[in-house]
Amino acid sequence: MTKTVLYARVSTSEQTIDHQLTQAREAGFQINDEDVIADHGVSGVNTKLADREGGKRLLDPLTLRKGDTLVVRWVDRLGRNYADVTGNIRHFMKKGVIIKTVINKMAFDGATKDPMQKAGRDAMIGFMAAQAEAQAQATKEAQQAGIAFHRETSPEKFKGRKPSFDRDQLEEVRSKLEAGLGHSAIAKETGLNRNLVIRIARDPAKAEALLARWGM
Template sequence: MTKERKLYYGRISTTDGQSIASQVEDAKAHCVSEKDTFIDEGVSGYHVAPLDRPQWAKVEHDLRHGGVLVVRWLDRISRRYDELHATMRRLMDMGVRVECTLNGMAFDGSEADPIQKAMRDAVLAFMAAQGESDYRNRREMQTRGIAIAKAEGKYTGRQRTHDYEAIKAWRAEHGASISRTAEHFGVGTATVKRACAVG
């Protein structure tokens, strides 16, 4: 009997407050090997559709015959109701079981009982709606806060959390790759790319 394929998918945007390392550890904690861990970095879950992300495309390809997909939460897949619903529908149709590490919830595409399927789909619809609603509410509050700060002359723009010059200088001095530089500074590769692009 062939062992069921088990993959982990992670995604971080520049505002998530999470790191690749935390999601890699989450994958390990749930017995997913490094070669079966896929993470899209610096990608918005609201503005970039799942199939437009390189790592997610690999996930769907590898799970086309079924298997288990482990995610921290459904918002890693998408923060848009319609996109999350459509993506989960594709996964369900392929017989994929999606497991969320945040609270142990699972959405099983191989479920055959009509009542269980209805309950699964109802919970999924609610969680998809909540994900988009939470994102919109946070964005609205952020926009209002910035507008108030600007009106009061207190807004100075988003502050860098890393010293771009130091990152760029270290990489040049050591002839290091982007990934090695990212590892040295404990940042993502997107941060190193931005630092190197600073003129």
């Protein structure tokens, strides 16, 4: 019995997996909740599909078999690296898996033997993967230009909100994390908000950079 699997990826907290699932179902795909594979807060530019937790599950030989369908909102959910995206799509097609997109309702599979159809299919895959990478690069350049502008024109605003912790507290949180203490225990001992402790634990480099921007 064949199945339909949705792979969803979000790279920011403003995006949601549920939105991608709803879009897929509204487009007519019958997807069970247990057949949704997702990666949260993962960049499609810097992290290859095989290096993501959800991606590893998706590429597991037991997840998708010949005749199954892999649904993605668009190919950029698989990634924004040309070589990685095209390589993975070919991998699934070779297995006999059909890849379908919610946007534009594209379908790719390896069933065709006609050389002209193969050429057209491969050209479309290459174009879509290249477009995904180009869009990511354009977004990155625009963000960098915006940051540079605000750094020059509004240096105080660029700093963002002043951190609610100082360097001593950051070092204390780090040392307690290394000692194996839980987030709640650290929050209680340091007097910091538990959510702040969690944010520091997840990205200590970001916390360090925030202090540096404020000269703390």
